[in-house]
Amino acid sequence: MDKVNLKQKLSLFAGYWQPKIVGELNGQLVKLAKLKGEFVWHQHRDEDELFMVLHGELIIRLRDRDVTLQPGELMIIPRETEHLPVAAEEVHIMLFEPASVVNTGDTASDMTLEKLDRI
Amino acid sequence: MDKVNLKQKLSLFAGYWQPKIVGELNGQLVKLAKLKGEFVWHQHRDEDELFMVLHGELIIRLRDRDVTLQPGELMIIPRETEHLPVAAEEVHIMLFEPASVVNTGDTASDMTLEKLDRI
Numbered sequence: 260m261d262k263v264n265l266k267q268k269l270s271l272f273a274g275y276w277q278p279k280i281v282g283e284l285n286g287q288l289v290k291l292a293k294l295k296g297e298f299v300w301h302q303h304r305d306e307d308e309l310f311m312v313l314h315g316e317l318i319i320r321l322r323d324r325d326v327t328l329q330p331g332e333l334m335i336i337p338r339e340t341e342h343l344p345v346a347a348e349e350v351h352i353m354l355f356e357p358a359s360v361v362n363t364g365d366t367a368s369d370m371t372l373e374k375l376d377r378i
Numbered sequence: 379m380d381k382v383n384l385k386q387k388l389s390l391f392a393g394y395w396q397p398k399i400v401g402e403l404n405g406q407l408v409k410l411a412k413l414k415g416e417f418v419w420h421q422h423r424d425e426d427e428l429f430m431v432l433h434g435e436l437i438i439r440l441r442d443r444d445v446t447l448q449p450g451e452l453m454i455i456p457r458e459t460e461h462l463p464v465a466a467e468e469v470h471i472m473l474f475e476p477a478s479v480v481n482t483g484d485t486a487s488d489m490t491l492e493k494l495d496r497i
Binding site: 262263264284306307308309326328333334335336355356 | 379380381382383384385401402403404406408425426427428432440445447450451452453454455456459474475476
């Protein structure tokens with residue numbers, strides 16, 4: 260049981276679209292990720308997902324609108340809601356979601372990760 | 379489904395030790411709170427609890443040590459772990475925890491809240 264310093268944890272990795280696990284509670288994971296460019300359209304059938312921006316500007320495209328998140332802003336994407344994260348420049352985020360989440364949801368992609376590292 | 383700006387939400391209330399609900403996902407609540415002074419020793423029997431500091435310096439007293447959290451730092455307090463949050467000066471935090479959590483856990487106190495507001 261140690262505290263987590265987000266900036267220190269973010270200094271430990273460089274790759275984009277590869278979330279790292281930094282905490283677990285009540286079957287939910289806390290993750291950090293660096294994003295740049297465009298992800299893939301996807302949805303999670305059974306899991307709601309929280310995005311919180313720590314650095315940079317994240318656009319979350321929904322089928323009916325785009326939402327722009329700045330540092331200090333968060334958004335919860337309900338299950339069964341198609342979304343596409345887009346980062347024109349590097350973005351750092353914190354994610355909070357069930358341990359069962361697959362990063363690309365029900366979309367098979369080269370970006371799909373089988374297993375996440377803990378840092 | 380709207381984004382949440384943490385500073386804007388924090389501007390909507392003033393009372394200490396009265397968490398406000400700003401989001402819900404997967405049976406978990408996202409809360410914001412302002413703290414000043416000393417809370418009460420307590421534990422949660424069935425729930426792990428995440429504290430993330432947004433402003434100020436929070437001391438979390440555990441039975442064997444004190445942990446100091448600065449902005450950008452978080453800590454997960456496992457269930458059945460006695461803890462006492464202390465804020466010498468005003469502190470703003472975000473909490474992630476199950477919807478079932480009672481703020482003072484198994485400690486009955488004047489600070490126990492029956493119901494939290496959503497903002």
